[in-house]
Amino acid sequence: MGFGQFLAAPEHDIKIVTHRDIFQNTALESSRGGEEYISRSAVIKLDENDIKKMGLKAKGRAVLKNSSGRVVVTVEKSEYEEAHEGIGYMTNSPWSNALVSADTNGTGVPKFKMIIATISDGKDEKITSFDI
Template sequence: MGFGQFLAAPEIKLKVITYRDVFQNTAQETSRFGEEYEKSSAVIKLDPKDIAKLSIKDGETVIVKNSSGKVVVTAVKSDYEESHSGVAYMVNSPWSNSLVPDETGGTGVPKFKNFEVTVQGARGEKATGISEIL
């Protein structure tokens, strides 16, 4: 047993922006409950600086949570050229929707495009399956 196993994984707060993705939409049309859809949807895109803060590697799983829900998804390095530390991107999917706050500010429309979460490494956990969400 090493001392490191008792240390909590680093946790950071991020703003999540959701978006549509043509490849994920195509996988959804083929099979909403299929492996390809899950692989392209259970993802969070992070700035390389945020990946470093979390002490994880590109492609590892992370726990994303807030008062609305909790999911385990795959963290991937964002391919955006400009730095966006503190902002993460998730495709519109059951994984991102389970984190969208219920509060609408009186508009009746949830804030899909800008909500806060905390993220930490999941150390070998598998991504949350769609059957666990629905």
């Protein structure tokens, strides 16, 4: 047993932008709550430099949390050519929605497009499950 096992993984600030994805929507229609839907929805896509800087692994797990919720998702390398350090992309799903604040500042519309959260290594944690 090493001392490191008692230390929490370092947390990094991240801005999450949500988007729609035709393949994820198709998976939702064909297998609501199935493996394909989960594999396309419980994902955060990060800049390659962020993955390295944050000590994460592509295809590994990450914990995303803020005052609204906590989820464990899979990390994927973003396919965007331009660097977008500090910004992660997630599809509209129960995993991203769990992080959306209920406070609408009187507008009645939640802020789905810019979610502020922290991200840390999820190590061997399982992807958060939802009854869909």
